[in-house]
Amino acid sequence: MVPSGRKWGDDDMFMGEYIHTIDEKGRIIIPAKLRTELGENFVITKGLDNCLAIYTYNEWKNIIEQYRQLPNIGETRSILRFFISGATISELDKQGRINIPAPLISFAGLSKDCAIIGVGEHMEIWDKDRWYEYLTAKEANITEIADELFSKSL
Numbered sequence: 111m112v113p114s115g116r117k118w119g120d121d122d123m124f125m126g127e128y129i130h131t132i133d134e135k136g137r138i139i140i141p142a143k144l145r146t147e148l149g150e151n152f153v154i155t156k157g158l159d160n161c162l163a164i165y166t167y168n169e170w171k172n173i174i175e176q177y178r179q180l181p182n183i184g185e186t187r188s189i190l191r192f193f194i195s196g197a198t199i200s201e202l203d204k205q206g207r208i209n210i211p212a213p214l215i216s217f218a219g220l221s222k223d224c225a226i227i228g229v230g231e232h233m234e235i236w237d238k239d240r241w242y243e244y245l246t247a248k249e250a251n252i253t254e255i256a257d258e259l260f261s262k263s264l
Contacts, residue, residue: 123147124228129238132224136215137207141226144233145206154214155197159244162210162218162235167199169231210235 128141140148153170157163165173174194180186196217200208210220218237225241227234236244248255 123230124233125230126228128226130224130226131222132210132215132220136210136212137203138210138224138226138235139205139207140202140233142206144226144228145202148202151199151201153197154200154208154210155193156214156217157234160218160240162214162220164200164208164233164235165231170197 124144124147126141126143128144130139130141132138147166148164149166149168151167153165153167155163155165177186177190196214198211198214202208218235219240220235220237221239223238225236225238227236227241
């Protein structure tokens with residue numbers, strides 16, 4: 111759900127990089143700049159590249175609807191099982207924290223310090239060290255990646 115009086119659109123997106131600590135109970139503070147877009151309920155699930163993905167509830171429903179349009183073949187079932195089996199509906203507590211279930215913490219290899227990043231229509235939570243390793247590896251050839259992707263869209 112988007113804050114009242116607003117409609118999710120091109121101007122609304124998650125962006126930025128923030129470092130926060132996850133406590134022993136699996137709670138982590140979501141930065142205030144990102145909280146306003148989340149709404150009351152949102153979904154946390156396994157993400158690609160061994161991170162966690164957080165979607166607004168409406169965005170999650172859109173994603174599931176897109177998957178329903180795909181043919182019922184092994185690859186579709188596999189991807190649905192991957193994302194939906196780890197998904198949980200969550201909400202912010204009064205301190206602006208979310209509680210991440212232990213299986214998701216394990217999946218993403220989250221240790222004490224985590225990177226919370228905005229990625230447009232969703233957020234991701236990474237183990238901080240893994241995030242910086244990933245970023246360093248991709249930065250080396252980001253120009254080539256961009257050139258290839260944008261040349262395909264022309």
